[in-house]
Amino acid sequence: SIQRHLSTTPSGSRIERMTVFGAGLMGAGIAQVGAQSGLKVTLSDVTDKALENGLNIISKSLSRVAKKKSPDDIEGFTKKILANIETTTDAGKAVEDTDLVVEAIIESIKVKRDLFGFLDSKAKAECIFATNTSSLSVTEIAESCGKERQERFAGLHFFNPVPAMKLVEIIRTPQTSTSTYESLKEVTLRIGKAPVTCNDTPGFIVNRLLVPYLLESIRMVERGDATPEDIDTAMELGAGYPMGPFKLLDFVGLDTTTYIAQGWRGKAASGQISKELVEPIELLDKLVKEGKLGRKSGQGFYEYENKK
Numbered sequence: 313s314i315q316r317h318l319s320t321t322p323s324g325s326r327i328e329r330m331t332v333f334g335a336g337l338m339g340a341g342i343a344q345v346g347a348q349s350g351l352k353v354t355l356s357d358v359t360d361k362a363l364e365n366g367l368n369i370i371s372k373s374l375s376r377v378a379k380k381k382s383p384d385d386i387e388g389f390t391k392k393i394l395a396n397i398e399t400t401t402d403a404g405k406a407v408e409d410t411d412l413v414v415e416a417i418i419e420s421i422k423v424k425r426d427l428f429g430f431l432d433s434k435a436k437a438e439c440i441f442a443t444n445t446s447s448l449s450v451t452e453i454a455e456s457c458g459k460e461r462q463e464r465f466a467g468l469h470f471f472n473p474v475p476a477m478k479l480v481e482i483i484r485t486p487q488t489s490t491s492t493y494e495s496l497k498e499v500t501l502r503i504g505k506a507p508v509t510c511n512d513t514p515g516f517i518v519n520r521l522l523v524p525y526l527l528e529s530i531r532m533v534e535r536g537d538a539t540p541e542d543i544d545t546a547m548e549l550g551a552g553y554p555m556g557p558f559k560l561l562d563f564v565g566l567d568t569t570t571y572i573a574q575g576w577r578g579k580a581a582s583g584q585i586s587k588e589l590v591e592p593i594e595l596l597d598k599l600v601k602e603g604k605l606g607r608k609s610g611q612g613f614y615e616y617e618n619k620k
């Protein structure tokens with residue numbers, strides 16, 4: 313059905329070159345899936361070390377993909393895809409000739425606005441700007457750019473792990489033009505992902521439903537109603553989720569979840585989300601304070617052997 317969609321999508325300007333800002337887990341994943349589908353990708357970050365780390369994430373993931381797609385020539389497969397990826401720490405140069413910018417840097421409205429404000433004067437007029445923010449207002453980020461760019465601005469929200477998760481949320485602001493939206497939908501399909509569309513609201517679709525559920529599961533443990541292990545087993549076997557809420561919390565990062573909930577508390581004041589859903593939780597704050605952030609720190613609700 314992805315192929316059928318592809319042939320009937322009205323052709324806006326076709327995206328051939330993509331520039332990804334941020335070589336962390338999300339940015340590296342986005343660069344990788346773009347390169348795998350033949351886009352010319354530029355990956356940009358502020359230090360060479362960050363870029364190197366990003367390329368490492370990509371190589372590891374590509375060898376996983378290659379084992380399935382090209383088991384006889386893992387190295388050749390990986391090389392061919394890596395050839396579609398350039399890296400640079402020069403942000404201006406990174407967007408010189410690009411058709412699409414996807415930003416996946418830290419979740420700070422100020423840092424994101426500064427970056428896009430700078431890129432607005434460097435990228436060509438037709439270039440589409442997209443943010444992979446999961447918790448900030450796309451409209452507020454877009455306002456760092458001129459009026460015309462705001463029409464070519466949207467949210468493009470991928471899920472972790474990007475190479476494995478099929479979904480992309482396309483977030484339309486009131487300014488996002490229809491042709492921008494159509495171009496993003498078309499490129500999402502070309503990357504092999506399934507697009508859904510949402511207004512610019514807290515958490516869009518997935519996180520708006522997922523984060524309150526994750527927080528509620530922590531409240532359940534805090535009250536002593538059930539253990540993390542039993543809640544995970546319950547949701548995996550009783551609701552068919554691939555990971556129970558505590559495995560997922562450790563996977564996403566307890567700091568990330570805390571950060572999202574904090575940001576939404578501000579929005580609760582203006583009625584965009586109900587206050588009860590995002591009340592602070594002592595147990596969560598305690599773990600974060602102790603540096604127990606999940607898989608990446610070796611401990612969260614569970615302990616992990618391979619500390620990353």
Ligand code: 3HC
Nearest residue numbers: 373376377380446470471472473475476519554555560564
């Ligand atoms: N690179 C390449 N391929 C990968 C990969 C990676 N990093 N991680 C997983 N895969 C592939 C595997 O190769 C495998 O492919 P196959 O089915 O073709 O053989 C497939 O994904 C499944 O992987 P596994 O067999 O190793 O393990 P699982 O079946 O347990 O799946 C999982 C792993 C896909 C992570 C699954 O557990 C899952 O879907 N978990 C839930 C993840 C989730 O909810 N993510 C969203 C988090 S919220 C978010 O990202 C939003 C943010 O804004 C906070």
